Amino acid sequence: MKLRISLAMLAFLPFLAMAQLSIKGRVIDAQTGTSLQGAHLNLNNRLVKVTTDETGMFEITGLKAGNYKMKVSYLGYKAWESLFELDANKTMLISMEQAAILTDETIISSTRANNKTPVAFQNLSGKEISKQDQGRDIPFLLEQMPATVVTSDAGAGVGYTGFRIRGTDMNRINITVNGIPLNDAESHGLFWVNMPDFASSVGSLQVQRGVGTSTNGAAAFGASVNLQTATPSPEAYGSITNSAGSFNTFRHSVTAGTGLIGGKWAMDARLSKLSSDGFIDRATSDLKSFYVSGGYYGNTTIAKINIFSGKEVTYQAWDGIPSNILETNRTYNGIGEYTDYQGNTRFYDNETDNYQQDHYQFLLSQRLSGHLTANAAIHYTKGFG
Known part of the structure; x- marks a missing residue:
């Protein structure tokens, strides 16, 4: 009985292998031959989406035989498309031509x-x-x-x-x-x-x-x-990041982007919150930040606005540790220390920095000719607390 089952499985293996096909290849610049890292590949209208690695290589596995449409996009390059029939493992070399667009x-x-x-x-x-x-x-x-x-x-x-x-x-x-x-x-x-x-x-x-x-x-x-x-992604995206580390350190972040709308407009945003108790005594941090970027990416013009801000409530811990107690109390923090009327050593609980800093940037880049580009920027920074 066991022999019959083994023989049946062996007979079925070739059909399994035929059903699992793959596409791998490399994306390069058509003129220079250099690898394009981060190119986005779209197979059959978002059925499969991958990104090239630092050598421009990609691999898509687990595909069935059939007809496929592949689209490759990379900022500053013309989109590449191809229709093909997949009946065996396929290796591709994709050459992308630069578009007349600034980055x-x-x-x-x-x-x-x-x-x-x-x-x-x-x-x-x-x-x-x-x-x-x-x-x-x-x-x-x-x-x-x-x-x-x-x-x-x-x-x-x-x-x-x-x-x-x-x-x-x-x-x-x-x-x-x-x-x-x-x-x-x-x-x-x-x-x-x-x-x-x-x-x-x-x-x-x-x-x-x-x-x-x-x-x-x-x-x-x-x-x-x-x-x-970060430069805009060709396609819309969104992500949520939650991480934890030593000393009750936590990060929560939400990131999203529209991708290139109509091939010319894009917007990206991030909202973050971090907190930590710190290794040093009373070295807590309560931090919040955001980042918003929106821009126009034309053939010869980039106009972009960036706004980012950070807000902190951080307990002061910059005095260091006296050498005479370094071996016995490595987390000592002397900031906020006082002696009460009974002679007891105590610490203030409000020795904190409370501050916010906002940054505003307007960036303009204009291509004047094939070898000449003019850049201009206006920025404003405001701090209070």
Whole structure:
């Protein structure tokens, strides 16, 4: 009996194999042959949707024999479509032609170094950022980079955080978002606590060590950090993120986008809430933020508005720990400490920073000719608390 069942299963295996077909391939630029990471593939009107990896490769498995329509889209390129019959495993090389359209990359081109620039630099793509983004502040995206030291006052990676590059603090590092200065205009300081979960809205970043290509002032002899917000997706999307970590650290985030409407209009939005008790005593953080971006993407013109804001209620924990108690009480926080009338040591429960910072950006990019593009930006930052 067992032998008969085994023989029946073996006889049926070829039919199972025939029913499970696959399509794999690579998406490249038709002119340069370079791989296109993040291209969107749509099979049979959204029946199957995949995205190419960092080498431009994709694979779709578990398909049945039949007729299929594939559509490939990538911002800045003409849509690619093909009708074909699938009766065996298929390998494809898809070449996409550039469209006469500007992309967000032109907005930040003046502050980005390349292989021909005599600058020590390192890039992080959107996919690499997504892998590292755990709700912590921007400095923790840089902690694996050379000559970079990252700090967190509370010890949880949210709240007051910072970094040094080649020993230089952020007062001597130029930081831009879409080419717009992020440093304070007066002190040149920067507080990432005012931008919680901003990494979720960053599409790429570049760190230039030493003197770089930054255009906003002379203080960039330490380093330059150039952030670019996420570019619009060709298709509508939405996601909800909930994560938890040590020291009662929680992140809740909602992200959505319209995709390219009519091939020219797009809007993206994010709403986030983070909270943490922190590793250090009384180093709690209660953080909220939002990001909204809307723009027109024409053949020769980009007009884009970005609005992002962060609100913080953060207990102060920046004094550090005295060396004489470091071995016995590593979580000690002396801020808010006082002695009552009975001689008992107590702590105030309201030693908090209560602050909100709003950022408004208007970006305009106009292609004047095949080799000349003009960029302009207006920005406004308001802080209160």
